[in-house]
Amino acid sequence: MKAIKKINNNVAICRDNSNRELIAFGKGIGFPPMPYQITDLASISMTFYRMDKSYYKLLEEIPEEIFETAAIIVKKAQMTLNCNLNPNLLPGLADHINFAIKRMKKFKEMKMLFSYDVEQLYPLETSLGRYAVKLVQKNLLIKLPESEITNIAMHFVNAKEENTSEATFLETEQLIAEITEIIEKMFNTVINRKGFNYNRFVMHLRYYLKRIEEKKQFIDEVGVLFGVMKEENSEIHNCAVIIGSVIDKKLNSQITKDEILYLMIHISRILKNNIEA
Numbered sequence: 001m002k003a004i005k006k007i008n009n010n011v012a013i014c015r016d017n018s019n020r021e022l023i024a025f026g027k028g029i030g031f032p033p034m035p036y037q038i039t040d041l042a043s044i045s046m047t048f049y050r051m052d053k054s055y056y057k058l059l060e061e062i063p064e065e066i067f068e069t070a071a072i073i074v075k076k077a078q079m080t081l082n083c084n085l086n087p088n089l090l091p092g093l094a095d096h097i098n099f100a101i102k103r104m105k106k107f108k109e110m111k112m113l114f115s116y117d118v119e120q121l122y123p124l125e126t127s128l129g130r131y132a133v134k135l136v137q138k139n140l141l142i143k144l145p146e147s148e149i150t151n152i153a154m155h156f157v158n159a160k161e162e163n164t165s166e167a168t169f170l171e172t173e174q175l176i177a178e179i180t181e182i183i184e185k186m187f188n189t190v191i192n193r194k195g196f197n198y199n200r201f202v203m204h205l206r207y208y209l210k211r212i213e214e215k216k217q218f219i220d221e222v223g224v225l226f227g228v229m230k231e232e233n234s235e236i237h238n239c240a241v242i243i244g245s246v247i248d249k250k251l252n253s254q255i256t257k258d259e260i261l262y263l264m265i266h267i268s269r270i271l272k273n274n275i276e277a
Contacts, residue, residue: 001038005056006030008064013056014038014047023048023059023090025071046071048090055091062094066101069139070094073132077156080128089159096155097132101142118150121210122157129153154203157210175250176205179243183267186239189274201266208262212253229264236271240264 001024005013012030014022025046029038038044048071059067070093078085119126129149137143180198184191191198230237240263244255 001041001044002035003029003032003038004035006034007056007059008067010064010068011059020049023051025068046075048074048087050087051090052088055088058091058095062091062098065140066098067094069135070097072139073128073135073152076131077128077159080124081156081160083160085156086159089155092159093132093152093155096151097136100144100148100151101136101140104142104144118153118157122153125153125156126150128156158203158206171250172206172209175209175247176202178246179205182243182246183239183270186235186242187271189271191270191274198270201270204262204266208259209247209251212247212251229261233264233268236264236267239267 001017002015003012003024004015007013007023007030009030010027011023011025012034014024016022024038024044026038026044029043071090074085074090074093077089126149129152132152133144133146133148180191180193183189237260240260243263244260247253248255
């Protein structure tokens, strides 16, 4: 194996004997002048193939200890989940952990809504999220909030999207774009698509659509809370109902009162965020 570019002292971009490019982890493999031949393959602890080259620069910017911790978590996920994972899971997760730590140090904690639904639908991914939070505390001496278990679990859920067809992926993206435009038109606003609340809303939509596919919509009794929110936020309720109708028409489904309530909460957060921005 040939090391061709250093990422840090313990990580390098390499080429194997078949000339395939990969990211390799091993103590000190990034230290010698590049390029050079790695003769002792036992010195390599982990390898990752098919990562998008656009992420290479990001990997160089992430602190070495965070990148290496993320790699251990991804390796654990590969052994735990019985499916192919998107090769870009590693840089995405490393970037998320890096940002979460910065946020902990400089800003207030940002929690994700309704983490219990992720735990119910994706128990393996949630267990990996819990493992990740514990490993971050052990390796990096940072205690992330419990809500990060859900946030990290969703990285593993989304990483399995590689198994869906390109047509299905494009249909999902188009539906999310259509839903976003409905909100903008109804409330005469422009949504910040890079904002935290919008990204959380998109994440909610993704696993709502997955719940429809798996016939696992929520059917808990939320009558009292639903009634209060409907009365206090009639416009937001109408918007959620319209979005539900659009989804039902495209996917031949029937949205539940619970799902409308969750849509209302996310729409409210997006609008509040836009007003405060």
